[in-house]
Amino acid sequence: GRISFLVLQILSILLYNYYTSSIISSLLSKPPEAFHSxxxxxxxxxxxxxxxxxxxxxxxxxxxxxxxxxxxxxxxxxxxxxxxxxxxxxxxxxxxxxxxxxxxxxxxxxxxxxxxxxxxxxxxxITEIPMIPQVGAGIMLQKKSQYKELFHITLRKIKEVG
Known part of the structure; x- marks a missing residue:
């Protein structure tokens, strides 16, 4: 019981050490060279x-x-x-x-x-750089139109889903 517990503790420490060093290594490594603009x-x-x-x-x-x-x-x-x-x-x-x-x-x-x-x-x-800027869509309505909320929801769905 005690020996297996000790072995399990040592293996846990080694595993923890491996993963933390891997994470730190990836954070410190140079980011891949890609075009951003x-x-x-x-x-x-x-x-x-x-x-x-x-x-x-x-x-x-x-x-x-x-x-x-x-x-x-x-x-x-x-x-x-x-x-x-x-x-x-x-x-x-x-x-x-x-x-x-x-x-x-x-x-x-x-x-x-x-x-x-x-x-x-x-x-x-590969890297994607947007060349043509996105243009927002809008719909003209009367100031207190009954359809305002309907169009608002629809445009939001279009923006989120496409």
């Missing part, structure tokens, strides 16, 4: 491609954000290039998988391709 992405060595969507090229051309303009003029349509870096989603995401490439596409187009072609470790290694 369009500025970092634009000034990186990555080649950037886009999906040919009706609004994408127009959005790049009219957007006033300096980071977006830098990416468009130097990465998507480099000065010496004869054409835009436009790729079909399968081709663009395949280039992302090879490395050294960033690709702009719709989430509902890109995620199924990524799920189908990437393994779990590769999925963990």
């Amino acid at each position: 369009l500025d970092e992405l634009g000034h990186s060595k990555l080649e950037i491609g886009i999906e040919d969507l009706p609004y994408t090229i127009t959005w790049f051309e009219i957007m006033n954000d300096s980071d977006v303009q830098y990416i468009y003029k130097n990465k998507v349509f480099p000065p010496n290039a004869k054409k835009l870096n436009i790729y079909e989603p399968d081709e663009g995401i395949a280039k992302v998988k090879q490395g050294g490439f960033a690709y702009h596409t719709q989430l509902d187009t890109g995620y199924p391709i990524i799920a189908r072609t990437f393994d779990q470790e590769q999925i963990c290694d």
Whole structure:
């Protein structure tokens, strides 16, 4: 009884020591290098491609954000290039998988391709940077409309669920 209790105590201390050192080690380790902003992405060595969507090229051309303009003029349509870096989603995401490439596409187009072609470790290694800012939705109603609460609940559900 006493010997098994002593062995159990020693094993518990060793196990506790192992897990706490593992947690501290992970907290002290250098975070993975990932891009967090369009500025970092634009000034990186990555080649950037886009999906040919009706609004994408127009959005790049009219957007006033300096980071977006830098990416468009130097990465998507480099000065010496004869054409835009436009790729079909399968081709663009395949280039992302090879490395050294960033690709702009719709989430509902890109995620199924990524799920189908990437393994779990590769999925963990990729980073998503939102390029087009989200725009809030709103509905105009009369000041004391009977539908105000109904629309309020519906818009909240749309925001939470999509």
